[in-house]
Amino acid sequence: MNDQTHGIGTHSEYSVQRWDGSDFSPRSERVAEEVPIALMYAGLPHVVMMATPADLEDFALGFSLSEGIVRAAEELLSIEVLPMGEGIQLRMDIPLERYLPLEQQRRNLAGRSSCGLCGTETIDQAVRHPPRVGTGVRIAPAALHRAFATLAQRQQLNAMTGGVHAAAWASPAGEVLLVREDVGRHNALDKLIGALLHAGHPIEGGFAVITSRASFEMAQKAATAGITLLAAISAPTGLAIRLAEETSLTLVGFARDGRYNVYANPARIAVG
Numbered sequence: 004m005n006d007q008t009h010g011i012g013t014h015s016e017y018s019v020q021r022w023d024g025s026d027f028s029p030r031s032e033r034v035a036e037e038v039p040i041a042l043m044y045a046g047l048p049h050v051v052m053m054a055t056p057a058d059l060e061d062f063a064l065g066f067s068l069s070e071g072i073v074r075a076a077e078e079l080l081s082i083e084v085l086p087m088g089e090g091i092q093l094r095m096d097i098p099l100e101r102y103l104p105l106e107q108q109r110r111n112l113a114g115r116s117s118c119g120l121c122g123t124e125t126i127d128q129a130v131r132h133p134p135r136v137g138t139g140v141r142i143a144p145a146a147l148h149r150a151f152a153t154l155a156q157r158q159q160l161n162a163m164t165g166g167v168h169a170a171a172w173a174s175p176a177g178e179v180l181l182v183r184e185d186v187g188r189h190n191a192l193d194k195l196i197g198a199l200l201h202a203g204h205p206i207e208g209g210f211a212v213i214t215s216r217a218s219f220e221m222a223q224k225a226a227t228a229g230i231t232l233l234a235a236i237s238a239p240t241g242l243a244i245r246l247a248e249e250t251s252l253t254l255v256g257f258a259r260d261g262r263y264n265v266y267a268n269p270a271r272i273a274v275g
Contacts, residue, residue, distance in 0.1 A: 011056040035166040037186045039090035045102045055185040058194045063093045065197030069224035076200040135251045137207045139231025140175040141273045149177030150212045160184045169214045170195040188215035196228045219243045226250040234258045
């Protein structure tokens, strides 16, 4: 993970007063930073997201794909990262046929770090129905356990601050190949999707694990990108389960302490 993007750090040191149950004592704490990231396509402001200022090229590509703005990585023709006052602009060029719907959509509202559907104006825009995902890989239960155990060791920014989510990509054996962190769980997944595409990893050649709940937006982003198995450390929502069933996404929740629930399409997890 990049420590810093264009001079804006991912964390800062703050002096705090620590209460230990009987008295206060001074100490220094590392705190995760978030900054407004303005995503612009062909000069058109699209949305502002609060995000950790790292891996922004990955974020630009992953967001563009998972939100259906482009249909393939090659359609994101260029990415420019520009510091602007207290925030950062991501200026991107896309083909004309992808740009025209954005003018009609007018998604130039502010988004929060916890928001995956911010700026949408209609229910149809919010509840998109991605096509069914491919066959993907079959994994053993041990692969899930290995991936989550390794991810906990690879969360560098969270180890320093305790304030960010992570998304990771694992091989069928559970080897963690990529990790991205962000104050927003949706942003972390978008960064992971972008990193996968930039690194050339085949989307159907592994699975994703996340340190958050499996909300509808997370399932929607995963399915749109073509991810076939998404495992979350916390709970899914009912709408996420129904989307997973519709798109053939294998959806796993409560993956912790050697246990998990499979809420949709269990055939990709092989026992024995």
